[in-house]
Amino acid sequence: MSDSVDVRAPAEQTEGTRSQVLRWLKAIGDSVDANEPLLELETDKVTVEVAAPASGVLREIVKHEQDEIEPGGLLGRIEPAGRQSVAPPRAAAPGQTESIAKRPRAQGATGNAAQLLSPAVRRLLAEHDLEASAVRGSGAEGRITVADVMRQVESKSPAVGLPPRHAVPHSAMRKRIAAHMVESLLHTAPHVTTVFEADMSAVLAHRKRHQEAFAQRGAPLTVTAYLVAAAVTAIRTVPESNSRWTEAALEIFDRIEIGIATALDSGGLIVPVIRNVEALDLFGIAHSLAHLVGLAREGRLQPSDVRGGTFSISNHGVSGSLLATPIVINQPQSAILGVGKLQKRAVVIEEQGEERIVVKPMCYATLTIDHRVMDGQQANRFLQVFTSTLERWPSD
Numbered sequence: 001m002s003d004s005v006d007v008r009a010p011a012e013q014t015e016g017t018r019s020q021v022l023r024w025l026k027a028i029g030d031s032v033d034a035n036e037p038l039l040e041l042e043t044d045k046v047t048v049e050v051a052a053p054a055s056g057v058l059r060e061i062v063k064h065e066q067d068e069i070e071p072g073g074l075l076g077r078i079e080p081a082g083r084q085s086v087a088p089p090r091a092a093a094p095g096q097t098e099s100i101a102k103r104p105r106a107q108g109a110t111g112n113a114a115q116l117l118s119p120a121v122r123r124l125l126a127e128h129d130l131e132a133s134a135v136r137g138s139g140a141e142g143r144i145t146v147a148d149v150m151r152q153v154e155s156k157s158p159a160v161g162l163p164p165r166h167a168v169p170h171s172a173m174r175k176r177i178a179a180h181m182v183e184s185l186l187h188t189a190p191h192v193t194t195v196f197e198a199d200m201s202a203v204l205a206h207r208k209r210h211q212e213a214f215a216q217r218g219a220p221l222t223v224t225a226y227l228v229a230a231a232v233t234a235i236r237t238v239p240e241s242n243s244r245w246t247e248a249a250l251e252i253f254d255r256i257e258i259g260i261a262t263a264l265d266s267g268g269l270i271v272p273v274i275r276n277v278e279a280l281d282l283f284g285i286a287h288s289l290a291h292l293v294g295l296a297r298e299g300r301l302q303p304s305d306v307r308g309g310t311f312s313i314s315n316h317g318v319s320g321s322l323l324a325t326p327i328v329i330n331q332p333q334s335a336i337l338g339v340g341k342l343q344k345r346a347v348v349i350e351e352q353g354e355e356r357i358v359v360k361p362m363c364y365a366t367l368t369i370d371h372r373v374m375d376g377q378q379a380n381r382f383l384q385v386f387t388s389t390l391e392r393w394p395s396d
Contacts, residue, residue: 003080004059004079005053005077005080006077007038007050007052009041009073009075010050010071011071019041019068020172021040021042021065022041022172023039024064024065025037025039025040027058028060028061029057030058031057032052032078034051034053035051036052037049038050038051038076039076043172043173046270046301046302046303050075053078055081056079056081059078062075062077064143124153125149128149130149134152147168147169151166173268180328180330184328185328189331189370190370190371191370191371192369193368193369194366194376195366195383196365196383196387197362197387198362198386198390199390200223200342201361202395203223204361205395206226206393206395207226217283219286220286220290221282224313224318225289226282226393227339227390228260228277229285230386231313232256232277233389234382234386235311236278237381237382237385240374240378242256243310244310244333245332245334245372250373255278255310256277256310257273257309257311258277258309260289260313261316262297271309271330272292272293272296272305273305273307273309274288275288292305310333311337312330312333312335312336313337313339314339315339316338316339318341324340325338325368326366327366329370334370334373334374335367335369335370335373335374335379337365338365338367339364339365340365342361344361344362345362346359365387367386
């Protein structure tokens with residue numbers, strides 16, 4: 001098809017990540033307009049939309065759902081407008097009575113049909129000694145999915161003594177999160193966690209006074225904004241916390257770019273990065289937080305929004321957690337700060353030489369470090385500065 005226009009994966013947006021086809025928004029034979037959304041790719045971090053490079057008719061799909069792709073890889077082909085032929089979108093092989101484009105994907109495991117099976121499906125079929133023709137496909141146009149194969153396996157060989165179950169295929173994001181966690185904790189950095197406690201009375205009083213003014217200026221004032229600001233102060237005191245280990249040297253970053261772990265409603269976790277935090281005041285931090293978290297939850301983050309972080313914060317307390325340890329370091333960073341649920345607790349204070357019990361809003365703060373980079377003394381110093389900054393937040 002010498003006159004066709006190639007549809008390729010964006011090289012820059014997918015560089016350094018593993019990607020796979022999430023879904024095609026058009027079918028073979030559909031008309032498309034230039035710059036119209038054509039398909040979606042799922043990387044380990046974000047979903048990337050690929051637009052049609054030209055107007056015409058989608059004549060060939062090279063990479064199908066769940067197929068892994070390389071940066072710049074060929075995804076499909078478009079026959080430009082004005083050059084369409086009247087031939088079927090994909091020619092049938094000799095002896096076939098219908099075109100492959102119309103044939104259910106579950107037929108046979110040889111020839112063109114085999115090419116329509118994703119790598120994950122092929123692997124499962126081989127592991128369980130199944131033929132594709134024995135599996136009923138539930139995907140688009142009868143395509144066999146991982147769930148289809150697992151249902152066939154369970155129907156033929158039910159496990160004795162196990163309750164009914166179903167398989168939920170891993171998304172690209174979940175698989176990469178799992179790989180990053182194992183690589184960081186077991187193969188890269190020796191993790192050590194230190195725990196402090198912070199009195200949030202001053203922060204809450206300040207937030208109550210300024211929350212409305214911030215909202216009127218377009219930035220919701222969250223507790224997380226204070227955590228980010230206090231972390232900047234602590235990083236300046238312990239610059240090794242804002243670094244990267246290499247075999248030759250410890251690279252300490254001049255800029256502070258903090259990633260905020262954000263849980264997605266659809267499942268998974270993503271870490272958008274606030275740039276040059278050291279140059280922002282509290283309003284600037286609050287505004288950046290609202291913007292990035294909004295993009296993350298709407299699924300509109302770009303790959304550049306999650307790259308290049310030098311330090312990370314997990315405010316796991318927003319979902320009710322009091323303490324989490326160890327929080328796995330986001331490689332190649334050297335530390336990650338965790339903050340638990342804000343909770344009123346009875347604490348002992350001393351005033352004018354007398355001790356008494358009072359109720360205060362408290363939370364646990366943890367710092368998990370790469371023990372190659374820092375020792376416990378430095379981790380403790382970081383949390384001393386961090387908690388002190390929160391507890392002594394100015395009243396104005």
